[in-house]
Amino acid sequence: MRELIRTPVTSLYVHVPFCAQKCEYCAFFSEASSGELINRYVNALQRELELVAEDLRPHTIFFGGGTPSLLNLRQWESLLQTMGRLDLLGASEFTVECNPATVSLDKAKLLRGYGVDRISMGVQSLDEKLLDRLGRVHSREMVFKSFDTLRQAGFDNVNIDLMFAIPGQTKDVWRATLDEAIALGSEHLSSYEVIYEEDTPLYAQLNAGEFDVDEDLACDMFEELVQRSGAVGFQQYEIANFARDVRVGQSFKASALIDPLLPALACQHNVNYWRGGDFYGLGPSATGYVRGVRTKNWANTQLYCEQLEKGKRAIESREEFEPLKRAGETAAFGLRMNAGWPFAEFERVTGQDLRREWSADMDSLVQKGWALRSPDRFQLTSQGLRFADTAAELFLR
Ligand SMILES: C[S@@+](CC[C@H](N)C(=O)[O-])C[C@H]1O[C@@H](n2cnc3c(N)ncnc32)[C@H](O)[C@@H]1O
Numbered sequence: 001m002r003e004l005i006r007t008p009v010t011s012l013y014v015h016v017p018f019c020a021q022k023c024e025y026c027a028f029f030s031e032a033s034s035g036e037l038i039n040r041y042v043n044a045l046q047r048e049l050e051l052v053a054e055d056l057r058p059h060t061i062f063f064g065g066g067t068p069s070l071l072n073l074r075q076w077e078s079l080l081q082t083m084g085r086l087d088l089l090g091a092s093e094f095t096v097e098c099n100p101a102t103v104s105l106d107k108a109k110l111l112r113g114y115g116v117d118r119i120s121m122g123v124q125s126l127d128e129k130l131l132d133r134l135g136r137v138h139s140r141e142m143v144f145k146s147f148d149t150l151r152q153a154g155f156d157n158v159n160i161d162l163m164f165a166i167p168g169q170t171k172d173v174w175r176a177t178l179d180e181a182i183a184l185g186s187e188h189l190s191s192y193e194v195i196y197e198e199d200t201p202l203y204a205q206l207n208a209g210e211f212d213v214d215e216d217l218a219c220d221m222f223e224e225l226v227q228r229s230g231a232v233g234f235q236q237y238e239i240a241n242f243a244r245d246v247r248v249g250q251s252f253k254a255s256a257l258i259d260p261l262l263p264a265l266a267c268q269h270n271v272n273y274w275r276g277g278d279f280y281g282l283g284p285s286a287t288g289y290v291r292g293v294r295t296k297n298w299a300n301t302q303l304y305c306e307q308l309e310k311g312k313r314a315i316e317s318r319e320e321f322e323p324l325k326r327a328g329e330t331a332a333f334g335l336r337m338n339a340g341w342p343f344a345e346f347e348r349v350t351g352q353d354l355r356r357e358w359s360a361d362m363d364s365l366v367q368k369g370w371a372l373r374s375p376d377r378f379q380l381t382s383q384g385l386r387f388a389d390t391a392a393e394l395f396l397r
């Protein structure tokens with residue numbers, strides 16, 4: 001029988017499971033680095049790339065972690081050369097996550113030279129005491145210095161991650177961090193309320209009664225974020241994500257082509273993710289979603305390396321979803337974006353029609369003032385976005 005022609009997957013996520021030190025709040029799979037294990041991981045990752053390369057033509061690439069910027073120049077060069085040999089470079093958006101403590105001009109120039117065109121830098125706070133409180137490895141000065149270094153290396157599309165509702169953070173301290181972060185002039189801002197993840201020191205401190213959570217204060221801080229970022233031209237396009245809608249240098253991005261309601265510099269990789277697109281997920285603990293199957297790699301770097309050294313993918317689990325269940329999850333996820341769902345796009349991705357299965361659910365949200373429905377799209381209002389998790393539950397099947 002003739003083999004069906006498959007269209008290659010266009011999105012790649014790579015997880016780098018190392019950090020200089022572990023932050024108090026963080027549950028991402030990562031560990032404090034040890035030199036030899038990183039070399040071994042880099043080799044294993046190259047084997048994994050070889051195993052999927054034939055089915056991959058990335059338009060978007062995202063190296064996240066952990067701390068990808070912890071890899072040294074030699075490790076990055078070897079990885080990027082392999083990607084070049086496998087014809088995996090040339091994406092229209094290639095992001096690498098960085099920690100301000102591990103940015104150098106040489107490394108930034110090397111990445112830029114291989115086509116990395118977007119950096120996402122974890123800043124969290126610009127208050128020295130809070131940085132300490134969170135167990136961050138860098139000072140506020142390092143943030144400013146690293147940002148300059150990235151600009152010097154030619155990066156004109158930089159995201160900054162901030163966190164709010166940090167224990168001990170007052171409204172004034174949050175305002176000061178926001179204003180200083182905005183003054184850096186980044187093209188993109190991501191800002192999340194602290195999540196108390198099980199098995200983190202911060203979670204244990206909360207349970208031990210060392211501090212209280214003040215939800216009203218967190219709401220006020222979120223309002224400040226929306227107002228202050230909006231006042232300087234950031235457009236909110238997802239609950240926690242803000243981007244500029246302008247051409248910056250030469251790097252005009254195609255996000256607005258994906259959906260005219262998106263700002264030009266929205267993260268295309270994450271938009272694909274929120275909109276239920278396929279992507280390969282490589283590296284320890286990474287999840288991927290390809291042709292209806294969700295895979296999860298082993299969250300164990302030793303085991304990950306051993307599997308790939310034997311020439312096998314390091315997949316711990318595979319899950320295939322019943323189409324309506326998957327479509328419901330996809331609907332819920334996509335509603336976190338201000339642009340919501342164009343009905344045609346939802347049908348293209350899921351094969352289901354939002355207007356058939358979920359009509360009554362959409363109408364109930366419209367009646368509450370939480371959503372808007374037009375002939376071609378359904379989206380949450382700013383009030384609805386505040387209760388996005390509750391709204392999203394209606395779509396799960
Ligand atoms: C993988 S980290 C970013 C890059 C780099 N590892 C760093 O921290 O500098 C991704 C982002 O997730 C956010 N994050 C991680 N854990 C969080 C938590 N428990 N609550 C809220 N945001 C969190 C932080 O803003 C962080 O920058």
Ligand code: SF4
Nearest residue numbers: 019022023026065066
């Ligand atoms: S927030 Fe970033 S630097 Fe801190 S432990 Fe998590 S991944 Fe590592």
